[in-house]
């Protein structure tokens with residue numbers, strides 16, 4: 001009997017793989033290798049004979065193709081680490097079998113309740129088996145659901161030679177949650193043309209858009225002097241910084257925007273009378289709009305500083321990441337084939353955008369176009385995280401269909 005996706009998932013979540021943004025090592029925490037070693041054993045056991053854990057904590061493996069057609073090599077990618085936001089030590093998964101609706105009380109902490117009023121997706125889970133933590137840790141469905149789904153789909157392809165498919169590469173990464181998940185990927189070794197992260201939420205979702213993102217650093221040089229002799233001469237950089245913040249548009253902030261709206265967001269301010277530094281993040285789905293927002297911000301700086309003739313400023317923009325859609329639009333088959341696979345697996349595909357960046361957006365601009373497919377988890381990075389067995393099975397079915405669609409259309 002083959003392991004089910006639930007069997008695998010329950011094995012992976014009990015292994016603590018929290019990443020650490022303070023660490024400078026790669027992987028950021030040694031314990032991520034504990035899961036990596038187990039995954040390699042399992043991949044070898046299902047017949048992926050090249051499976052290995054490299055020195056940076058990445059797992060690579062190949063599902064060999066079984067067709068004469070020249071099918072593009074695709075990659076399935078998910079991450080092994082869990083978020084630093086909430087502890088992942090001592091996860092005790094609970095399975096609510098045949099869920100019949102209502103709030104779910106977690107057994108390890110009376111204050112932790114997954115409420116229908118806050119978790120609307122629960123309404124679509126009647127009759128399903130829902131996995132949660134006991135409320136004292138996160139669950140780690142983000143993204144151990146993706147790992148379990150990818151490995152189960154690979155197992156199905158290996159067991160059933162009647163399913164025709166091209167070569168499929170597996171890439172299981174450390175440190176995604178701290179933004180370093182693709183830093184050390186060996187693209188030559190991977191040898192894939194296109195990739196899919198399996199790291200989204202609701203069954204049926206595919207995300208092919210992320211924000212485009214810049215950082216801005218503004219340095220203000222004021223005029224400092226003894227406050228007892230300052231009249232008409234002092235120009236306090238702290239007050240200049242405050243003037244800039246006071247004039248930021250209130251309809252362009254993270255707390256007042258949603259969906260496809262972008263924002264200008266101050267993330268840190270430090271200063272003294274002599275000098276002040278403000279750092280911002282600028283976000284928009286339309287890359288050209290970043291420059292417009294930056295011009296607006298610099299206009300505010302100029303206006304404010306005009307009242308301080310002895311002061312000056314510098315304004316530096318640094319590119320952070322770009323909307324992956326710019327890359328994916330160059331080869332529509334990548335998303336179309338996934339949409340078709342989701343449909344064949346029995347769902348209505350929903351294309352969405354992510355108000356953030358992903359490893360997929362970075363991979364896309366590193367030459368490996370990479371949309372994000374659902375993994376089924378909800379309430380990521382929290383003790384209320386949950387995923388259903390049935391949605392994980394839908395993700396497995398989607399991956400198998402995806403392999404078939406690429407082969408058919410080659």
Ligand SMILES: [Zn+2]
Nearest residue numbers: 079142143199
């Ligand atoms: Zn994730």
